[in-house]
Every structure is written in structure tokens, then in C-alpha cells.
Amino acid sequence: MFAFFMPGPIELIIMMLVPAAALAVVVLVVALTRSRKASDDNPNLTPCPDCGRFVSLHATTCPQCGRPLQTQP
Numbered sequence: 001m002f003a004f005f006m007p008g009p010i011e012l013i014i015m016m017l018v019p020a021a022a023l024a025v026v027v028l029v030v031a032l033t034r035s036r037k038a039s040d041d042n043p044n045l046t047p048c049p050d051c052g053r054f055v056s057l058h059a060t061t062c063p064q065c066g067r068p069l070q071t072q073p
Contacts, residue, residue, distance in 0.1 A: 016064075042054070044056060048062040048065060051067070
């Protein structure tokens, strides 16, 4: 005969919390990536010509790719 496994209360709680936690992580990542796109509204930042990451106008090199940048006087 086959044994039938019935999940207990702990297993049921875990089965509900794990997908909820995964969904929370996905929502957080989406929210953070959307907020980074708003950097083009900041007048103190300029995109790097090589990698496109937003860099301070006073930076001498890009922190992402290391490309030397011209600083504005």
C-alpha cells in the first residue's frame, strides 16, 4: 500500500512563506531598478560614454568601466 503524506502546520506555513518572500524580493529588485533610471533627471550626473552608467560631473574616471573622463572646470 502507498503511504499518504499530509503536511503539518509547520510545512503549510513554510509553503506559504517561501513564495511570498520570493515575490517580495522580485518586487524590491524591480523597484530599485526603476528608481535608478531616474538618474538622468539629476543635473549633477552625466552618462559615461563607454558604459552608460551615470557618473558625477566631478569624477575623473568612471567607477564602472574605469574610462578617464574630462572634468568640467
